[in-house]
């Protein structure tokens with residue numbers, strides 16, 4: 544019982560300091576802010592409990608724009624989805640069609656997420672859903688509302704934090720799935736905690752370690 548309340552205590556402490564933030568396009572609401580703690584929860588599908596237009600609508604390029612995230616967990620799977628229309632709850636267009644793993648904490652900049660649609664009319668309203676998930680499959684959600692706009696400026700002044708690496712399954716397949724003995728890609732594979740296709744024992748040990756940390760409520 545005492546152990547359980549210790550774990551719950553740890554989880555509560557982590558709840559404000561961890562999770563993730565959306566810097567660009569501007570999120571509906573700061574779901575990390577202490578004053579929003581009772582209103583919103585990033586655990587809630589599809590948008591952390593934040594209603595449409597709770598914040599500003601950002602003009603975003605028609606062919607696809609950039610995003611900037613603030614990641615607080617040691618690693619995460621990342622899914623970015625698009626829902627067309629005002630106040631949609633149907634985020635059925637994937638902007639990250641390859642399974643994506645981000646290792647490291649800090650600022651993640653993606654310069655351009657192509658939108659896989661042939662024609663979007665200027666002024667079309669939409670929302671972008673950001674989902675992060677650990678190995679357990681439970682996920683965190685945030686949304687940002689956008690307006691597809693010709694000549695929208697997009698992301699600027701964003702630089703990805705040192706040590707933060709984004710991988711997709713496709714990258715892993717193209718760069719070789721066998722960690723090399725001395726090559727740079729081998730080093731990178733060992734750092735890649737999710738180790739999607741990694742067979743390396745270091746990777747496995749890291750994943751097990753993280754699984755233990757997650758099961759204890761750390762970093763959640």
Ligand SMILES: [Cu+2]
Pocket residue numbers: 557558560561562563615616762763
């Ligand atoms: Cu968290």
